[in-house]
Amino acid sequence: MDVAIVGAAGTIGRQIAITLLRARVLPPTARLQLVGRRGGASEGLLPGFAADLADAFAEDLPEIDLAWSPDEILADLVIIAAGATVTGLPGAPRDRAALAAANLPLVEACARAIARNGHGEELLLVVTNPVEAGVAACCRHLDRRRVIGMGGFLDTLRFRQEIAAELGVRRQLVHGLVLGEHGPGLVPVWSTVRVYGFESEDGAARIAALRRPHDPAPAAALAEIGAIVAREGAVAAYRRADAWGAGLRALVKPLVTQLSGARTPVGSAEMIVRLVASMLAGGQFPAAAQVMLAGEFLGIHGVCGAPVVISNRGIERIDALDLDPTEAEAVRASVVRS
Amino acid sequence: MTPWLCVLDVASASRPGVVARLTGVFAERGISLSEVVAVESHGRPTVVLAFIASAHLCDHLARRLARSPDVRAVRILPAEGRSAWELVGPRGGPSTHGGGWGG
Numbered sequence: 110m111d112v113a114i115v116g117a118a119g120t121i122g123r124q125i126a127i128t129l130l131r132a133r134v135l136p137p138t139a140r141l142q143l144v145g146r147r148g149g150a151s152e153g154l155l156p157g158f159a160a161d162l163a164d165a166f167a168e169d170l171p172e173i174d175l176a177w178s179p180d181e182i183l184a185d186l187v188i189i190a191a192g193a194t195v196t197g198l199p200g201a202p203r204d205r206a207a208l209a210a211a212n213l214p215l216v217e218a219c220a221r222a223i224a225r226n227g228h229g230e231e232l233l234l235v236v237t238n239p240v241e242a243g244v245a246a247c248c249r250h251l252d253r254r255r256v257i258g259m260g261g262f263l264d265t266l267r268f269r270q271e272i273a274a275e276l277g278v279r280r281q282l283v284h285g286l287v288l289g290e291h292g293p294g295l296v297p298v299w300s301t302v303r304v305y306g307f308e309s310e311d312g313a314a315r316i317a318a319l320r321r322p323h324d325p326a327p328a329a330a331l332a333e334i335g336a337i338v339a340r341e342g343a344v345a346a347y348r349r350a351d352a353w354g355a356g357l358r359a360l361v362k363p364l365v366t367q368l369s370g371a372r373t374p375v376g377s378a379e380m381i382v383r384l385v386a387s388m389l390a391g392g393q394f395p396a397a398a399q400v401m402l403a404g405e406f407l408g409i410h411g412v413c414g415a416p417v418v419i420s421n422r423g424i425e426r427i428d429a430l431d432l433d434p435t436e437a438e439a440v441r442a443s444v445v446r447s
Numbered sequence: 448m449t450p451w452l453c454v455l456d457v458a459s460a461s462r463p464g465v466v467a468r469l470t471g472v473f474a475e476r477g478i479s480l481s482e483v484v485a486v487e488s489h490g491r492p493t494v495v496l497a498f499i500a501s502a503h504l505c506d507h508l509a510r511r512l513a514r515s516p517d518v519r520a521v522r523i524l525p526a527e528g529r530s531a532w533e534l535v536g537p538r539g540g541p542s543t544h545g546g547g548w549g550g
Binding site: 110111138139140142172174183185226227228229 | 467468471475476503504507510511514515516
């Protein structure tokens, strides 16, 4: 399979390329297309980045191809990681509406070009935020089963990490999903949480104790955490977040990381490459992802983080989870929000 | 589904693995090659591949191969009953070193 990374000169895109090559996911006969923008900063950076990749990974390097516009995208799997992010820096978008205005034209241009020029079986992984709007834009041009928004996947792994850290176990022992919006409307689905070794009554009680019903609402927590970062710095913000439950921490800690200037390239790239590796190996991967629903999950029509099974053909199926009624309502409400 | 002939003007005959990389593009998409001819044709290293695919996939392959650093030019033509050899001549056309390359 050939892979293209749109936004390959950006912080996340570069890290995805490095992680893909380090994981040796692509055979030397495959092609990795790095897509930048003619006239942008990437025009100078990408050729140098490609040379650096060749220095680092020459033993197994796939063919590296540089491209400069959506019309040149040519791959079986396209990872869209281009666009602005919320950095807190002057001039950067400050909310979802501003992000959408900045990023959607490019995302949609990619989908339109792939629909026009592709072989019809391309898979799109949308990393660019707001991911729900990005998925919707792509689905206007491509089969919805082939468009996968990565927000729910990342949120889910972060949620599991927060649970694992609090229980003192490794993340791979924790199962559980985050559905709904990739943003303030995210829904940590506690009814899906299972932890290996915590099947007993006592274990279940310890898991139940991780829920913090009196945590602030996500939007209020985000505002508070943003203010703490600005006023006191990231360490104080992480300390404040640690007083909250795992579900809320999975939302606010990435924002602290983002606003601190570290961004989230390493974690995001690692999670994305794990999914890509599984897809390329022909496996089926249960996950949470933003997908365009047509009533298959909770009767929702529209883009929503949903429980899906992903393969190299895209969305194999939507899992019909039996959610707690409160969680189901929260997921439905998150669709209205976005 | 139509039979096609893909004529590739190859950048260099002296790079190992050229044919493997080019045929791999077809294999990755589940396309079986019925003929593979690698010759020097009109003084240029040339690979001709015969295969069956939809016109849409054929167009994609042409775009994909055109981006390969191994390829200088791509032509994909309906086979119309011709074999790969017919496009390059019985011994690969004018040659500077005996008709074949890479072997």
